[in-house]
Amino acid sequence: MFAKSIREGLERTRNQVFGQIMTFLGQNDLTEASFDDLEAMLIQADLGAALADDLTATLERKAEAEGFVRALELRKALKQELRRRLGEAHPLDLRARPTVILLVGVNGSGKTTTAAKLARHLLDQRLSVMLAAGDTFRAAAVEQLQIWGERLQVPVIAGQPNADPGAVAHDAVTAARTRDSQVLIVDTAGRLQTKFNLMEELKKVRAVIAKAEPGAPHETLLVLDATTGQNALSQAQAFKDAVTLTGVVLTKLDGSSKGGMAFAIQQALGVPLRYIGTGERVQDFAAFDPDRFLDGLLDD
Numbered sequence: 001m002f003a004k005s006i007r008e009g010l011e012r013t014r015n016q017v018f019g020q021i022m023t024f025l026g027q028n029d030l031t032e033a034s035f036d037d038l039e040a041m042l043i044q045a046d047l048g049a050a051l052a053d054d055l056t057a058t059l060e061r062k063a064e065a066e067g068f069v070r071a072l073e074l075r076k077a078l079k080q081e082l083r084r085r086l087g088e089a090h091p092l093d094l095r096a097r098p099t100v101i102l103l104v105g106v107n108g109s110g111k112t113t114t115a116a117k118l119a120r121h122l123l124d125q126r127l128s129v130m131l132a133a134g135d136t137f138r139a140a141a142v143e144q145l146q147i148w149g150e151r152l153q154v155p156v157i158a159g160q161p162n163a164d165p166g167a168v169a170h171d172a173v174t175a176a177r178t179r180d181s182q183v184l185i186v187d188t189a190g191r192l193q194t195k196f197n198l199m200e201e202l203k204k205v206r207a208v209i210a211k212a213e214p215g216a217p218h219e220t221l222l223v224l225d226a227t228t229g230q231n232a233l234s235q236a237q238a239f240k241d242a243v244t245l246t247g248v249v250l251t252k253l254d255g256s257s258k259g260g261m262a263f264a265i266q267q268a269l270g271v272p273l274r275y276i277g278t279g280e281r282v283q284d285f286a287a288f289d290p291d292r293f294l295d296g297l298l299d300d
């Protein structure tokens with residue numbers, strides 16, 4: 001089965017708020033109120049108050065300097081400004097062998113599914129991949145990853161039920177080195193960023209990996225549900241403080257997300273968006289491409 005295009009995957013998200021913004025900036029003339037309304041809509045689109053304010057102020061200055069009279073002129077400037085703020089694509093650096101990728105995030109954000117999707121994405125690039133079942137809390141979590149491993153024909157390193165996740169991560173790094181795997185993807189248990197002990201445990205997993213393989217984890221990706229809204233920022237900050245994130249995977253962009261999180265997260269954390277998830281199937285996944293993303297989010 002073919003993967004959906006990014007634009008297809010983002011259809012529902014596009015129809016939430018960004019579609020309304022595009023309609024709003026249609027064939028009419030600009031008024032003073034247009035900017036306030038735009039700012040309110042950008043906040044609704046999950047850009048966050050600070051970014052919405054900054055973006056609107058930038059557009060107001062531009063409109064004044066260039067003498068915009070039509071909403072369509074503002075629409076074009078908005079698109080340019082959104083594109084500028086998305087930054088450039090930041091592909092993962094996969095040169096280290098093994099490259100260890102640690103996936104972290106709150107419960108249900110899509111970590112295990114992302115581990116499988118990422119594995120497949122890397123297999124498609126002809127890289128050898130291994131998975132580590134670092135979520136040892138629930139037997140079902142290990143099974144979920146093992147099922148993916150079988151489907152993708154990728155080895156899965158797992159421990160006994162309730163094993164120490166650090167020990168599993170350690171074994172997995174050793175196995176990846178022994179079998180000369182190019183990439184090891186470590187799934188972890190979901191945890192609320194406010195639970196001190198669980199965040200400490202995550203730090204420990206990271207430390208064990210760092211000790212087992214110099215330079216690892218090479219990537220620590222926060223898997224973030226795009227429908228979370230502004231709470232996502234405090235989640236992201238807490239994970240960043242605990243384990244030094246190198247990127248974000250934004251999942252469930254096919255659902256009722258507003259899409260603005262893609263802008264807010266990069267602005268607030270200075271951490272690049274690496275991949276997007278647009279469905280439950282393993283192929284509903286893509287490296288983040290700012291042009292295609294924006295094209296999927298905005299109507300022409």
Ligand SMILES: Nc1nc2c(ncn2[C@@H]2O[C@H](COP(=O)(O)OP(=O)(O)OP(=O)(O)O)[C@@H](O)[C@H]2O)c(=O)[nH]1
Nearest residue numbers: 107108109110111112113190251252277278279280
């Ligand atoms: N629609 C949609 N669903 C997704 C996406 N990614 C994951 N899911 C679904 O979200 C649910 C949770 O996904 P998991 O991968 O199990 O999430 P997790 O972060 O591993 O969850 P825990 O291990 O419980 O913390 C599953 O039903 C997935 O199919 C996505 O991009 N789009």
Ligand SMILES: [Mg+2]
Nearest residue numbers: 111112135141
């Ligand atoms: Mg999981």
